[in-house]
Amino acid sequence: MFRGFIVKGILAALVCGISMAWGNNAPAPYGPLPTEQQVKWLRMEWYAFVHFGLNTYTDREWGYGDEKPELFNPADFDAEAIVRTFKEAGMNGMIYTAKHHDGFCTWPTKSTGHNITKSPWKGGKGDVVREFATACQKYGFPFGTYLSPWDRNCAEYGRKGYLKVYYKQIEELLTNYGPIFEIWFDGAMGGDGYYGGAREGRNIGNADDYYNYAQVVRNIRKLQKKCIIWGAAGRGDVTWAGSEKGYARHYPLWNANKNKWLSLEADTPINHRGWFWHPGQGGHVKDPEHLMQVYLSSVGRGANLILNLAPDRDGRLDPADVAALRAFGQMRRELLANDFALKGKGKASSSYGTKYTASRLTDGNIESYWCPKRDDKTPSVEITLASPATFDVVRLREQIRLGQRVEAFQVEAWVDGAWKTIVEPGKPGEIEDHFDGIRGGKGHTIGNQVLRWLEEPVTTDKVRLTITRSKAAPCISEFSLLAMPGVTQPEPVPSDGSAETDAAQPLPKKGWKFRGKTSSLAFDGKEDTMWQSRKTPARFVVDMQQEHEISGFAYLPRQDGETQGMTSRYRLELSADGQNWEMVSEGEFGNLRANPVEQVISFTPQKARYFRFTSTAALDGTGSSAAEIRIYGK
Ligand code: FUL
Numbered sequence: 001m002f003r004g005f006i007v008k009g010i011l012a013a014l015v016c017g018i019s020m021a022w023g024n025n026a027p028a029p030y031g032p033l034p035t036e037q038q039v040k041w042l043r044m045e046w047y048a049f050v051h052f053g054l055n056t057y058t059d060r061e062w063g064y065g066d067e068k069p070e071l072f073n074p075a076d077f078d079a080e081a082i083v084r085t086f087k088e089a090g091m092n093g094m095i096y097t098a099k100h101h102d103g104f105c106t107w108p109t110k111s112t113g114h115n116i117t118k119s120p121w122k123g124g125k126g127d128v129v130r131e132f133a134t135a136c137q138k139y140g141f142p143f144g145t146y147l148s149p150w151d152r153n154c155a156e157y158g159r160k161g162y163l164k165v166y167y168k169q170i171e172e173l174l175t176n177y178g179p180i181f182e183i184w185f186d187g188a189m190g191g192d193g194y195y196g197g198a199r200e201g202r203n204i205g206n207a208d209d210y211y212n213y214a215q216v217v218r219n220i221r222k223l224q225k226k227c228i229i230w231g232a233a234g235r236g237d238v239t240w241a242g243s244e245k246g247y248a249r250h251y252p253l254w255n256a257n258k259n260k261w262l263s264l265e266a267d268t269p270i271n272h273r274g275w276f277w278h279p280g281q282g283g284h285v286k287d288p289e290h291l292m293q294v295y296l297s298s299v300g301r302g303a304n305l306i307l308n309l310a311p312d313r314d315g316r317l318d319p320a321d322v323a324a325l326r327a328f329g330q331m332r333r334e335l336l337a338n339d340f341a342l343k344g345k346g347k348a349s350s351s352y353g354t355k356y357t358a359s360r361l362t363d364g365n366i367e368s369y370w371c372p373k374r375d376d377k378t379p380s381v382e383i384t385l386a387s388p389a390t391f392d393v394v395r396l397r398e399q400i401r402l403g404q405r406v407e408a409f410q411v412e413a414w415v416d417g418a419w420k421t422i423v424e425p426g427k428p429g430e431i432e433d434h435f436d437g438i439r440g441g442k443g444h445t446i447g448n449q450v451l452r453w454l455e456e457p458v459t460t461d462k463v464r465l466t467i468t469r470s471k472a473a474p475c476i477s478e479f480s481l482l483a484m485p486g487v488t489q490p491e492p493v494p495s496d497g498s499a500e501t502d503a504a505q506p507l508p509k510k511g512w513k514f515r516g517k518t519s520s521l522a523f524d525g526k527e528d529t530m531w532q533s534r535k536t537p538a539r540f541v542v543d544m545q546q547e548h549e550i551s552g553f554a555y556l557p558r559q560d561g562e563t564q565g566m567t568s569r570y571r572l573e574l575s576a577d578g579q580n581w582e583m584v585s586e587g588e589f590g591n592l593r594a595n596p597v598e599q600v601i602s603f604t605p606q607k608a609r610y611f612r613f614t615s616t617a618a619l620d621g622t623g624s625s626a627a628e629i630r631i632y633g634k
Contacts (some may be wrong), residue, residue, distance in 0.1 A: 027352055030403035030472035032261040038237055039401060041182070042263055042448040043227050043366075044142070045299050047093035048086045049267060049308035052128065054104045055276040055312055059602070062590025063102025065152030065194030069118035072104070077121075077315025079131035083139050085322055086309075089329030093142035093181055095306065096132045098173055100146075101188065101590075103153025111168040112268055114153045133177040136215060144182035144228075145173050150189040152491035157198025158204050164210070170216065174223040183220065185213075185231035187240070188591065203333040208233035230265065238304075241266035244595040246305060247297035251432040252444035255302070255404050263448075266298035269308040270321050272597055277310040279602065282320040282544050291328035292335075292484075300451030334485035334508065339364070340389035341463070341481040346385075350376040352473065352614045358383070361465075361479040369399040369477040376473075380466040382480065390483040392457040394423055396465070397449045399475040406476070407469035409443040411452075414462035423452050425468040443468075446476070453484065506630040507548055516540025522626040527559045530627045534567070539614035547609045550574055550584075552602035555613075556628040557592050565623030566592045567615040572601070574608035593619055598628075605633065 027393040032515070034042070055063050086094055099105045106116035107129040117124045129145065136143035147169055156162040174180055204210040213232040220227055229236030239262050242249030246268025255263050261471040273281040286294070291307070298305040309321050312600040346358025350373040358381045360368040370377035394411050398404060411423035426432075426444035440455040463481065465475045514520040519540035522531035531540060557566045569588050584606055589599045611631055615624035 008441070011338060023266040027356070027402060027473055027475055029401075030405055032259055033403055034255065034261040034263070034400055035237065037226050037228055038261060038263055038394045041238070042304060042400070044092040044304065044307040046091055046093065046295070046307060047142070047144075048091050049146070049269075049275075049276040049306045050082070050094055050096045050132070050311065051100070051269075051308055052311045052315070053097055053100050053106055053275075053276075054102055055100060056311065058591060059278055059423065060588070061274045061276060061595075061599075062188075062588060063104070063152065064588065065102050066199075067102055067104065069104060069114065069116070070117040070120060072103065072106075073121045073317025074313065077128070077131070077311065077592060079128075079135035079336065080138065081307075082311065082317055083132070083135040085317060085325070087139055087141055089325045090333055091307075091329070093144060094136065095144035095146055095182055095184055095628040096129065097146040097148075098129050099148050099151070099169065099188070101148045101150045101152050101193075103148075103151040105169065107172070109169055109172055111165045111172070112154060113418070120131035129173065129177055135167060137178055142181035143178070144180055145177075145183035145554065146186065147173060148186050148188075148206070151197065152185065152193025155198065157195055158202035158210075166211070167216070167219065171223065174227065176604055180224055180227050180489045182228040182230060182238070185211075185216075185229070185236070187231055188594070191525060209237070216594045224502045234262065236262075238241070238263045238265050240264070241298060241303045244268055244591075246294035246307065248301040248303040250409070250434050251297075251301040251441070252426065252430075253302045253447060254445060255400070255447055256312045265306055266294075266303050266411070267308070268294060269310070269595075270324060271308075271310070271318070273600065274591070274595065274597060275308055275310065277312045278600065280600070282318060285318075285320045285324045288324055288327040288331055289322065292331055293438055295328075295332060296453055298453050299449065300438075300453075301432075302445060302450060304448035331485050335393065335482055339395075339480040339482060340385055340391050341383055341479055344383040344385045346370070346381050347373060348381045349379050361476060364478075366397065366477055367376075367399070369475045370469075371473055371475045374473050378466055378468055379474065380464055381464065381479070382464045385461045385463075385481075388461040389440055390457050390459040391483050392454045393482040393484055394452045394454070395449060395480040395482060396446045396476060397477065397478040399477040400448055403472070404445065404447045404476045405470050405472045406446045406467055406474050407444065407471060408467075408575065409446065410466045410468055411443065412464045412466075413460040413547075414464075415458065415460055420458075420462075422454050422458055425466070428469075449484075450476075457483070505632065505634075506554075507544065507633050511545050513545065514540060522530065525628070527627050530558050530625050531629075532565065533615075533624040534622060536618045536622050536624050537614055537616045539612060541578070542611040542613075542631070544609055544611065546632070547576070547607055548631075549605045550608050550611065550631060550633040551605040552600065552631070552632040553611070553613070554598050554600045554628075555589065555626055556594040556598045556630075557589070558625050558627050559596065563593050563596070564618075564620040565615075565625040566596065567617070567624060567626065568592065568618045568619050569614050569615075569617035570601075571614040572603075573612040573614070574606055575610040575612065576608055578610045581610075582606075585614075587599075602632070 054067040241264040272284040348358035352371040356371040410425040412419040426442040521529040
């Protein structure tokens with residue numbers, strides 16, 4: 001009896017707590033709810049990723065694990081300057097790769113000897129994590145870390161012994177560097193690596209079981225309750241949005257995963273060359289217009305965006321990357337600067353009560369919201385603007401503290417005496433996964449926020465929002481009308497001083513002869529045709545008809561969305577006579593599955609007439625392919 005009394009007491013306190021938080025008779029929450037931390041995190045919208053480690057010095061995306069710590073020696077690293085750049089661009093935090101797949105720890109960890117104390121930087125006394133953490137604290141900028149579970153250096157990787165090492169690293173990062181707003185557990189695990197000299201493949205089976213993520217999550221919650229956990233086999237707070245192009249692959253986008261709220265984060269590097277800095281990358285930066293597309297298809301679909309800027313070998317951000325970031329930051333600021341619906345007068349088909357009227361949509365307060373009566377099945381709101389305005393972006397937000405509810409919505413504008421549909425309601429089963437055609441998208445889910453860029457600007461003083469499908473009575477907190485600024489081009493910037501690859505131009509292919517079936521398709525300038533072979537290894541030979549000084553080549557993996565036969569390991573040989581070959585480069589194309597971008601390989605220039613490319617290993621079993629190959633030289 002006593003127990004029953006306590007249970008009833010707890011229930012009453014809970015119910016009371018909810019109605020106190022939302023006022024009496026507030027709309028009831030629906031489905032899985034975000035934690036306070038997830039709400040705060042979603043409101044951060046976008047922040048920086050920083051990939052900086054041994055790969056910066058080896059021109060690789062994935063280190064093998066045998067790289068020498070002595071390579072790491074940035075002459076001019078200035079964490080404060082980097083943090084200031086991010087902050088000035090309007091970003092809301094940064095996450096640093098404390099350890100990437102190569103296992104090199106950029107802080108003086110006690111867990112492994114493969115760390116920064118072995119590097120000549122600051123006489124072995126340096127600590128990159130500390131410098132970033134301190135700079136972030138100084139500027140009131142949230143700081144997070146990426147810690148790769150896959151460790152290609154550790155001899156014990158794949159066995160029990162590694163777990164102790166890994167857990168120690170988590171503990172150090174979450175204990176010694178102040179508040180960490182997010183910790184990233186990458187899902188990649190390619191198999192082979194150095195592993196203390198074994199140089200072999202390691203299979204960890206089920207990652208969730210091997211790393212014991214259930215325990216990892218429990219430990220993190222004990223160390224830092226407020227830390228957002230990325231990944232951890234779905235046990236964390238946030239998961240991958242499905243592409244390394246920076247867009248949420250699926251719209252409509254639901255934050256609910258079974259019975260749990262799981263937000264999405266879209267990740268992408270600002271530079272087409274990859275996550276780490278690469279020589280000559282200056283000309284490959286994504287332009288501000290492209291970054292706006294990225295923003296609209298990540299943040300604008302209800303996810304967050306993490307945008308990577310990689311310091312170079314001196315430890316400075318690439319000027320071209322910074323110029324693009326600043327220009328995009330300015331565009332975003334201008335886009336959000338004027339909300340033409342703000343203080344507009346709202347008239348709703350119904351309201352749940354006086355606290356939930358249509359005027360809440362345009363009061364500029366993210367917490368207040370409009371909610372219609374429960375029996376109003378297709379509720380709508382008419383908003384009259386203070387004066388006519390021209391806009392081309394519509395933004396909506398749900399009060400996500402009560403759950404995600406809306407499945408489809410429509411927006412109309414009063415033009416020439418009639419209602420004109422400007423955002424069509426989405427239909428069940430439709431999926432928007434395009435990127436370039438983001439203009440004119442339909443109204444599906446809302447969640448934290450949705451941004452819809454109209455086909456063309458509209459001028460009006462009256463708009464109408466209709467919720468056409470919803471899992472429960474919609475609770476909409478904001479309705480905004482915005483205008484996309486004219487695209488600002490970044491100022492021309494001096495080269496990053498690393499023109500090793502760009503100095504040499506791709507050689508003109510005129511008159512070249514190709515040996516190997518379909519190999520000419522890798523040289524036809526078309527990304528949608530490719531050299532393909534059923535075998536691995538497979539190779540082809542190019543006769544350039546005359547001698548050139550060859551200094552590198554570029555491999556563009558297949559661009560049709562398939563991964564089978566993408567080269568994961570290559571060998572490149574050159575020859576003067578087509579008979580005697582010299583191997584000039586051999587290695588790995590890392591991370592192609594998630595980020596199939598062009599791979600540029602440079603080497604000491606060498607004279608040759610013949611070029612032989614071998615795909616020695618490929619993704620997904622047998623087969624070999626290349627969408628395009630470029631040969632650099634003079
Ligand atoms: C991927 C990694 O394999 C890449 O190297 C990069 O760190 C990216 C953010 O995540 O899975």
